[in-house]
Amino acid sequence: MILQRSSMTLEEVFNAIERAKEPSIARLKELVRIPSVSAENKGVECADALITLLKKEIGFTTRKISTSGSPVVYAEKNVGAPTTLLFYNHYDVQPVDPLSDWQSPPFEATLRDGKLYGRGVSDNKGNIVARIFAIKAYQSIFGALPLNLKFVIEGQEEIGSPYLHEFVEKYPELAQADFCIWEDGHRDADGNQQIWLGVKGILYLNLAITTAKRDIHSSWGGVVENPAWDLVWLLNSLKTPDQKILIDGYYDTVQEPTAAELENLEAIPFNTKAYYEDFGIQQFLQTGRDLKTAYYYAPSLTIDGLTCGYQGPGDKTIIPAEAKAKIDFRLVPNQEPDDLLEKFKSHLQKHHFDNVKIISHHGYPPARVPLSSQYLRVIGETGEQIYGHPLVVHPTSAGSGPMYLFKMDCFSFGCGNAFEQVHAPNENILLEDLVLNMKHLAAIVHAFTPD
């Protein structure tokens, strides 16, 4: 067993982690206070706060690397070990609206009943703090690290990491490592710690249709083109009510799950009732293995937002001048966002949606680690000791991230919980999870101690 090699000393690290609870929460609160909402171009100074933290708390060498967008925070400690681990994180957060649904101010992290509430406490500032303080505790007991460590912390993950590729292309050596712990993760509804072996890709599109220079009285409804109708017909042409995406060639490159992979799905718990309660839904669109297959292995198409015409109280009789939609495609291996964008444009042409404008788009390809990875074994064994049960291994996250940029095995797990409300009001983290995650990280680091 890995832990038994020097378990007493690792126990001391765990004690140091327990003692680090208060200062780590204090640092997390400071980070949350910086409203680094990338969608609103705010709080980029969070990069400087992180550089201070990485220097002061764990003595890493740091660099603030500029891109065409927000800067990337890079930090490293090279101890000349044979193995290098890279932490990928991001310091930006999602917008906070609807603000009125927050029970405490989103940028003032607030403790209630063992939980810390605030925007970014889980996604992703909480994980950054957990990683830094796990390393700090390890160094405080052992002095030196048994493997080389790197941090790459970007500032625009929540808007699709549009410039992270510049960092990777310009500094390929900084982006190199043997394996990577990805931004975050959370325990499931039954409390089981989980790990994800990949991400889906994404293509996010902002669409707009403008048909007039002003809203027009709806008595003209039968003879004047209405962009809301054009939008409805476009969207309807993209997906059927049984979730089939109708873009020509959309499924051509999809890597279907193997029989073994489908078999493996059986082992993954899926607490539907807990999700029902969390989301406030009655059912999923599928059941049983179909549900899991769709969740992990199928691409999807979501309408994220619609806006058009009069949206206030009461009635107003107008033909809107403009209609807008936000949609996202989730991609599985081997779909490519650039290829899909071309297919989407062809779809517009084929169906004569000539007035649809793609206002903006972003995307990245999917990524997936094989179940046989040697690093998965280390993470799994240490995790089982910390959490007292085998980790739940998901073949991929249904979410997306720029994992494809890092050419190594990437593992997503972190300090979140099943009801953490990321991207929504009242985002939260359990202090207990923060501590367990720090212990797990310390144990992984320790596992690379030479015999």
Next chain:
Amino acid sequence: MILQRSSMTLEEVFNAIERAKEPSIARLKELVRIPSVSAENKGVECADALITLLKKEIGFTTRKISTSGSPVVYAEKNVGAPTTLLFYNHYDVQPVDPLSDWQSPPFEATLRDGKLYGRGVSDNKGNIVARIFAIKAYQSIFGALPLNLKFVIEGQEEIGSPYLHEFVEKYPELAQADFCIWEDGHRDADGNQQIWLGVKGILYLNLAITTAKRDIHSSWGGVVENPAWDLVWLLNSLKTPDQKILIDGYYDTVQEPTAAELENLEAIPFNTKAYYEDFGIQQFLQTGRDLKTAYYYAPSLTIDGLTCGYQGPGDKTIIPAEAKAKIDFRLVPNQEPDDLLEKFKSHLQKHHFDNVKIISHHGYPPARVPLSSQYLRVIGETGEQIYGHPLVVHPTSAGSGPMYLFKMDCFSFGCGNAFEQVHAPNENILLEDLVLNMKHLAAIVHAFTPD
């Protein structure tokens, strides 16, 4: 010719109208100053100002009749003539937003280059003032009126006349007359005075679909029901891109235009280029006679507004918890809003849109006067003498109004112009049109002088 019977004396009425220009504008400014925005429940005291005006200026008997909403102003002068004419008007106005687009304050009517600008100068306070001062001028020359006159001036037309039916039901004798001059009208883009012989009906629906208690991360997009998609599929099920409405039985009761009516369409000018410029559009959905047929004789279905999910800048990856739509059906004889509402509900059932909620609805039936109406002949002949050209006769307005409550021939015409911006910033009226409209009204009254 009607006018020749006593043309010299009618000429004196016209002179009196010219002299009445300044006092009528002064009274109109006073009415505009009262911000009687029914959507905001403001300025109901406008009813009292009108009662004073109707008493003081033309000596009518007045009543302020309460309803569950704003009061109805009723006024009459019964001279024991065989014919009774009823004026239908409203003292409420549309909201003024966006306020910043007004070149002068909306509630301070301002003269610029022969036009008076302000909220309600045309719709509908200008028409009220024109009618009162035409009668005043007539009485100042002839002493007595040759026909009985009534005013019914309601206070909630702009929000769909929700309580006018109470007045009609409680006081049917007050709502009785031989014919009616409806609230307003305007000259076309070429300066031709127009008249409308009816209104389309309307059914306005506020729809909502709620599928979850909160927005959910869009990584769940393939397995969680999305109300935006449900809304898209519902709306798509209602109308095809060639404007065919797909609700079972929707067209069953539609009174198709006769060959004669279609023929009559040829005489109606339709300055498409002026509309293109006004609306900022490139074309209508139809051309030529098809365009006119659709505009006057076809029912329509308009999306007035859509709201759902994230609508701010940038990207946010969520499955929205709720999606909403505002839609309106315009109805032609003999469609009924209550019947259509039932058919709409059946459509929801038939296509299993079980989660669609009708949050609110309002509607009223269409109304139409036959081209053979004897009163049309009087209005047309006098109009031709005043304006120097035959009136453009529209078989119906494409807009809607509570005309169905008045069981008589109703004619819409008034003092507006083609660029009057009703319901929009910088609503305006040409003083020249105000005077011509008053002369036309005086000539109509005079035409009922017994031989």
